Structures are given as C-alpha cells and as structure tokens.
Amino acid sequence: MKNPEIAKIFYHLALFEEMKDEFFKARAYDKAARMIESYGREIKDVYEGGGLEALQEIEGIGKAISEKIEEILQTGHLRLYEERKKEFPIDLDGLTSLEGVGPKTIKTLYQKLNVSTIEDLEKVIAEGKLKKLSGFGEKKEQQIRKSIEFFKQGRGRFLLGDMLPSLRNIESRLKRHLVVQNAMLCGSARRMKETIGDADFLVASDRPDEVMSFFTTLPEVTHVYSKGTTKSNVRLSLGIDADLRIVGKENFGAAMQYFTGNKDHNVALRTMAIVRGWKLNEYGLYEGERQIAGKSEEEIYKILGLDYIPPEMRENNGEIDLAANKRLPKLIEYNSLKGDLQVQTNYTDGLNSIEEMVDAAKKIGLEYIAITDHTKSLGVARGLDEEGIADQGKDIDKINKKFEGFRILKGAEVNIFKDGTLDIADKTLKELDVVGASIHSAFDLPKEEQTRRVLEAIENPNVDVLFHPTGRLINQRAPYEIDIERVIQKCRDTETVLEINAYPNRLDLKDEYIRKAVQIGAKLCIDSDAHSTLHFQYLEYGIGQARRGWATAENVVNTLHVDRFLTSLKH
C-alpha cells in the first residue's frame, strides 16, 4: 500500500477519535497521517528495510501506530479501522470536505438523522429536519447548503503556477491601499509549494475595518464565508478560497511567520518557545506579557537561536536542526539562472520562432538557451529527424551571428524507446551541444523494466540531461513506475544532469527527489520547457521547487556562464 492510502486511514482514525472526544489521540493520528503523507520514501520500503523500529524513527510514529502500519502492510487492512467504519458507516471524505462541517457535526448528523453522505445531508435539509436539531438553526442550514453547492462546483488543490500571478496582483493592490502599512501573500504559496489549497493574505494596518471592506468587495470575490474585524474568508472567481488576516505592524513579522507555516514547522517553533519559558503566537514572541520579538520574522528566528529559515524550507523536515547549528544550505537565488536547457520552437510543437524565443529569453536576463525540439518518433509534435536536426543547426548558426552576448545552443529532446535506445542516431547527437532524453511513450511499463529503460538511456554518453524524470502531470497523470533512487544514483555516476522541469503542472523532479539528488551530489538543471515566449516566466517555479529541495547554485548547472556550462557536461 502506498503512503497516501496509509495516511488516509490515519486521517480517518483521527476523525473517529475526535467524534469520541479523544482529542489527544486524534491529534496523534492526525500528525502521523501528515508525516506519512509527506514522507520522502515509501513507508512500505521503510518497514521492509527495518521493521517496526525503522517506522518508529519517524516523528509522530510510536509503538501503537507502527504496529498498525505493520498490520496494514501485512494484511491490507486494519481491524480497528474496519470496526470504526462499522460503528460510523459514513462518507468521511465527502462530508469533511464541506466547509463548516467537522467531526462533531458529522457525528450528530449520523446519530440523530442517520446522515452518512452528502446526498443524505441534502435530503434532510430539504425535509426541514436539519434546522430542528438542537445546536442547529436557520443560519447553520444556510451555511451547509452553500458548502454543498461549492463542493459540487469542485474543489481541490490548485497549481501554484495557475494561481500565483493573480494572487500577487491582489497582494500588490492590498499593498497600495492607503491605510495598509504592509501586505503579503503567505501560506503554501509563499513556500512555493507546487499546489496550494487556499491563499493566505496578511496585512498590517491600524484601520482594519477599511481594509476588510476593501478585501471582501474586491471584484474577484464571489462569496464571503466570514468577515470579522481582523479575519475574513472568501471565495475568489479563480475557484480558490482566500483568507485575509489583519494585524498591527508591530505584529507583522510574527504573523508572517505564523501564516506561512507549515503547521508542523510552527508547532516545532512554538515548542522551542515554551521550553524557554516563552509563548509564540501570531502576534509575537512573549515573555509573560512582554513582547520580545514580533516586528520581523528574522528577529523571531534569531531570538529562538536559529538562523533565518527561508519559507521554501519550512516543512519541519530537519531544517530547524540545521538552523540551530548554523548549517543551513545557501539556497539557489531566484535570479541566478544564466541559461535554459529545454526550449521548443515552431520547428515542432512550439508557438514561436527561434528569434522570438531568444528575444524573450534575453528579456528575462538569460545568456543562452538550448533549442530542444522534439524528435521523429513523436509524431504528434512533428518531431525532427536527423536531417531536420542538421538543417535546424545551420539555421541556428546563422541566427547566432545576429545576437551579441547571447548564445543559442543546438539541442534536441530525444525519445527513449521501450528498450532504452534513442530515436536519433548517435552520430547526429554527437554534434549537438545539449541532448535531453525523455519518455513520451509506454508510460505503464512495470517498474523494473521502466527503470532499466531509463538507466540504459542515461548510459549513452551523448545524453546530457534526463528531461522530466518521472513523467508526472500534477492532478492529471501519476508518475510512471520507476526506481527513482537508482536513476538519481546512475545520473550522478555518469554525470548526467537531472532536470527540474519548471512547467507548472510538471515540476518534475519534485522537491523530495531534488533533496536526494543534492544529498548524493547529482547535478541538476532548471528548465522552463517553454513552448512559447510567455513560458520563460515558469523558471521561477522551477527555482522555487529547487529551493524546496534544498538545492544551492552549485548544484544547478545552468547557473554557470555558457562556456563553463558546456565544459561541465559529460563527455
């Protein structure tokens, strides 16, 4: 069983415990579920490698939960979970996804009205039974009805790249508002997480009423869930929900820290504060009544004895220990890329000409790009054959003469056949500056076969880069089955570069694999996979992902100037 499925069982156990008023057990299950869900390796592999003891090494997993995991892995289910489901045969995923409906409401609905699904809930509302329950009323019924409506419109996590431009636009309008002293988009967007569930805006102002009215009446706002003096929650026309929190400017840093998260990182900091006899909340760090930090994020980390931790690292994955020991890596900076190694043009499925792509690349500060159009076995993209590649090379030679201080590199995105061979002859590949290899067919090979296929391609001395190494499309297609650790290892051994594809729905490698690559010293690059001049802006998401994977500039080959970059490639 895979991590998300195991995590789900514990999330559900947490809900059941909460229904039974066992809050601390619930918290323990919830924490274990979150750890499992975000764990870098398959829990199954951890267990098979080191048994119960290895499981208990994971924070939040002790004796009882490790034994439950063992039972799940050995038998495929958990007796306790089956019993709870019998006791409360309820569609938890459905009902908990309704805003304003939590475990207590679910329990009451089930026990008093026999509601176990959203459909049941709609029915008792229609029959007028809901508002007659004690603790429920007209308003509550309205709220739930509205939640059901929104649920049906579809919710979920949104691609960072789909949301960030619009959210930043709102952020900058908040910033410019006359009574706003400071404004910031926090939450998972600030951590540059590949997908975000909602948007968290933070504002410093001493006239919160005016800001709150401004925010809740933005043209993008389609519904106001709640509006208070310091906090409100709305739905935006983008489909995503947004929170606004308003604090005084003396609290802004503490609030930034708090609303950037993640939750586990915050809990760890709060615990550090408690150990020192202090209290940390969104208003500041307090010794008794006295605020000892809060104006800036930096001072909070400093007083807690930590180096400043960049938002992208705040996942409680060991960053706090590193910060305490002054050993945080110096993450790659957002403006540090000199080149882009995957660019398509109108020779195949790109929209723009080579010249247009060069102009756009220059505008965002790049010094070189590799033109890597698709190759012949990708029929849908009208991929180039050996002759087409040679012709394009001649064109590139001509165009290169037109641009001062910019270099167009010759490249290709070649396809890896099922047997690990490539669709372009080695003789042609040898002439190119940058050869990227990728999988565009037979996504569903068994793991061992898929892994061998990719390892074979990496061993080809002409292959410089492995493009989008796991093939996933976020929210659309699962990664293909592959032993990514072996692939990373082989890339290091052969000096093949692993791509971090910055396209918003790829972000492939993902953060935890980047960390693996960084740990063992494999080389990385960050590419836009641009199919149009507009796509170079995606590089920012790739850098964000690299930072989430703790990569430094030294780990990323396209931070090098062009000549040094070319000599860094394998020969």
Place this chain on the structure above:
DNA sequence: GCCGTTTTCGGCCCGACTGTTTTCAGTCG
C-alpha cells in the same frame, strides 16, 4: 497515541469567527 534540555507520567500550539449558546461549542488554519 506520542514523547522527554523540568518528565517514562502527564502534558499535548493557540487564537478568530460564527452560530445559537446567555458563557460556549464547533470549525478552521
């Protein structure tokens, strides 16, 4: 159920908003 820089027992992050409650419970982040 987890965990240990006061601890192997006795704590467990903390505050805002809403609704139905006249002092608080539930939910959310």
